[in-house]
Amino acid sequence: MDEYKREKLEIELLCSGIYDAYGYDFRQYAKASFTRRINQFVSDNGYSSITRLLAEILHNEDLIHTLIKSISVTTSDMFRDPHIFKLIRATVIPYLKTFPNIRIWHAACGRGEEVFSMAIMLKEEKIYDNCTIYATDMNDAALESVQKGIYHISRIKDFTGNYIKSGGRSSLSDYYHAKYNNVKFDNKLLENVTFANHNLSVDSIFLEANLILCRNAMIYFDSNLQKRVLNLLDGSLSNGGILCIGSKESLVGTELAHNYKSLSDGMKIYKKVPGYA
Amino acid sequence: MRDNIEVILIGGSAGSGRLLEIIIKSLPKDFKIPLVIVRHISEGNSLKEYYNLLSEQTGKRIREVEDKELMSTSTTYFSPPGYHMLIEEDRHFALDISAKSNYSRPSIDVLFRSAAKVFKSSVVSIILSGANDDGAMGTVAVKNAGGLTIAQNPSNAPFPKMVDSAIKTGKIDLILTIDEIIYHIIELDSKSRGIL
Numbered sequence: 001m002d003e004y005k006r007e008k009l010e011i012e013l014l015c016s017g018i019y020d021a022y023g024y025d026f027r028q029y030a031k032a033s034f035t036r037r038i039n040q041f042v043s044d045n046g047y048s049s050i051t052r053l054l055a056e057i058l059h060n061e062d063l064i065h066t067l068i069k070s071i072s073v074t075t076s077d078m079f080r081d082p083h084i085f086k087l088i089r090a091t092v093i094p095y096l097k098t099f100p101n102i103r104i105w106h107a108a109c110g111r112g113e114e115v116f117s118m119a120i121m122l123k124e125e126k127i128y129d130n131c132t133i134y135a136t137d138m139n140d141a142a143l144e145s146v147q148k149g150i151y152h153i154s155r156i157k158d159f160t161g162n163y164i165k166s167g168g169r170s171s172l173s174d175y176y177h178a179k180y181n182n183v184k185f186d187n188k189l190l191e192n193v194t195f196a197n198h199n200l201s202v203d204s205i206f207l208e209a210n211l212i213l214c215r216n217a218m219i220y221f222d223s224n225l226q227k228r229v230l231n232l233l234d235g236s237l238s239n240g241g242i243l244c245i246g247s248k249e250s251l252v253g254t255e256l257a258h259n260y261k262s263l264s265d266g267m268k269i270y271k272k273v274p275g276y277a
Numbered sequence: 278m279r280d281n282i283e284v285i286l287i288g289g290s291a292g293s294g295r296l297l298e299i300i301i302k303s304l305p306k307d308f309k310i311p312l313v314i315v316r317h318i319s320e321g322n323s324l325k326e327y328y329n330l331l332s333e334q335t336g337k338r339i340r341e342v343e344d345k346e347l348m349s350t351s352t353t354y355f356s357p358p359g360y361h362m363l364i365e366e367d368r369h370f371a372l373d374i375s376a377k378s379n380y381s382r383p384s385i386d387v388l389f390r391s392a393a394k395v396f397k398s399s400v401v402s403i404i405l406s407g408a409n410d411d412g413a414m415g416t417v418a419v420k421n422a423g424g425l426t427i428a429q430n431p432s433n434a435p436f437p438k439m440v441d442s443a444i445k446t447g448k449i450d451l452i453l454t455i456d457e458i459i460y461h462i463i464e465l466d467s468k469s470r471g472i473l
Contacts (some may be wrong), residue, residue: 004422006396032363032391033373040376081341204363219372226345248344248357248372 002276010050011035017054022064023200024138036069044070053167053250065140072139073220074110077155079117079162080170080215083249086167092095092242093125094208102131105209105236108200108217109135112146113159116175117166118213119189124169128192134207143195149176149185150246156183201225205235212237214267216246230256244269280424280468283399284348284364285310286392288385290317290413292435296455297405297434301353302335303459310466312353313392314366315383320359328355344372354384363391382462389415398423400469403458403467404449405429407439413446420448427451427458 011034015027026034038050047053057063079085096102106115115135122128137143151159156172163172176183198206200217212233218226234256237243245259245268251257258277259272289297293316301312318324325341332339348354356362361373361383361415371391378384378407385404389412392400402419404412406429420426428449429438443449453461 004397007394007395030365030371032371032394033361033363036373036391037362037375038389075374075376216374219374223345223369226361246344248342248360250343250345 007035007039007050010054011038013048014038014057017058018064019021021058023202024064024068024199028201028222028228029220030131034071034221037073041067041070044155050252051190053163068139069141072110072137072142073216074139074142076110076113076216077162078113078159079166079168080113082165083163084244084247084267084269085117085121085162086165087267087269088242088244089121089125089167091263092269093121093127095240095242096131097125100130102127102211103207103209104131104133104210104246105207106135106213107198107212107214109137109142110139111142111147111151112149114213115146115193116149116185117163119163120163120168120172120175121166123189131192133193134209135193136195136196138197138199142195147190147195149187149190150182151185153178153181153183153199163192190193200229200232205232207236208238209241209242210238211238212244213244214246214266215244216249218249219246227254230254234259234272236262239272239274241271241272243272279401279465280471281399282310282401282465282469283342283396284392285462285465286389286400286402286419287312287314287405288316288389288403288407288412288439289314289405290381290385290409290411290436290439292360292406292408298331298367300459301331301337301339301461304337304463306336307351308337308463308466309350310462311348311471312349313354313362313388313458314354315362315385315388316360317333317381317383317409317411320382324355324356324358342409344370344374346370349388350470351402356388358383361387363387364395366395368395379409379410379440381409381458385412386415386418390418393418393422393424396422396424397403400424401427401462403417403429403462404440405443406434406436409439410442413442416443416450417446420450425450427434427453427461429458430454 255277261273261276297315328339428440428443431440
């Protein structure tokens with residue numbers, strides 16, 4: 001059997017096995033990068049094939065959590081794409097200020113770099129106290145790690161550079177304490193944050209938000225699942241609300257395109273204006 | 278010579294910027310085979326404006342890839358800084374910010390491996406100047422899938438380490454100067470359109 005045909009079949013069997021056994025749905029993940037991460041996991045953990053991995057998963061429930069933790073992509077930086085945060089500070093915050101209660105959703109928040117970035121900005125713009133912030137991810141280990149607020153000290157250089165570029169009003173070091181090789185961000189930044197396990201590929205609408213950030217999660221989904229997620233985000237956003245997606249993701253060609261108006265050319269941040277185009 | 282080439286992959290790192298520009302500028306306007314290029318540049322340095330300028334100067338379609346973009350002919354694609362770039366079976370590009378490979382994201386290996394799976398013997402890979410080992414494993418994948426593998430002649434490469442690593446795998450078909458690379462891919466393009 002052709003090596004790549006076999007690999008494709010093994011990936012299909014793995015996805016349907018995981019779904020039937022545990023309800024995690026990877027069947028509509030973009031195949032190329034999902035396969036790459038599975039192959040990495042298989043070789044890092046010494047399985048002789050993807051099929052062997054599936055057999056182990058079916059017999060060992062703990063392994064599915066290890067797998068999810070390992071293949072979830074949690075790479076991010078604080079104030080990643082700082083120009084987006086700059087735009088949010090200049091344009092979105094004044095809009096949010098018009099509401100007495102503001103709801104913000106960080107969908108697929110990973111290790112929380114974006115949650116802390118936004119919380120810092122909301123504090124600096126003095127609207128944090130009016131905000132209810134939801135941070136969700138399918139990966140429980142990631143959610144636990146956000147709540148600890150600990151990052152390796154080697155990341156501070158990039159975090160700080162981005163913070164400055166984003167128009168930070170103070171100094172990033174005001175918000176963390178360094179200890180040994182780590183920094184711990186101030187717990188007060190998480191006071192208004194509610195954490196929940198939410199899986200974009202299977203779970204449904206749970207709030208109506210004024211601002212939703214869902215960046216670099218949809219790149220891992222195929223176009224059908226991407227559609228589902230966009231509809232989910234759309235249904236969770238109030239009219240006039242703001243949607244921010246990843247800098248290489250796009251609404252172009254989706255059903256949502258005609259209801260969303262870009263706040264700035266070339267930036268992936270949109271205002272929901274039904275019937276806009 | 279092959280007549281079924283569907284895509285040409287190029288990996289470049291330190292010292293490859295000028296070479297890539299020479300290659301792109303030297304290809305005829307009606308060059309059809311898509312060029313898909315991973316070039317190592319540091320994150321946050323989008324070269325979109327440069328690509329637009331190059332596009333204006335040459336009259337060719339040159340793009341920094343967006344997620345789910347469909348690969349089409351007569352187009353040059355560059356990976357966006359900070360993202361791995363892969364190709365799906367249905368010829369859409371897929372981006373990915375998972376762990377770096379060879380200290381690189383984008384990684385040449387990641388692109389070459391995914392393209393080898395999809396295009397098998399109808400892919401050409403080219404390794405240019407660079408100061409690391411990225412692209413060597415990808416070259417192996419392209420060769421094993423039946424593709425044609427090319428390395429820039431190391432004596433002409435400003436930083437020869439990357440080409441040397443690819444050549445050391447024993448899986449390089451052709452070692453060529455930049456002029457020869459240009460000549461060769463123009464011939465491949467003509468051949469695939471039945472002109473030669």
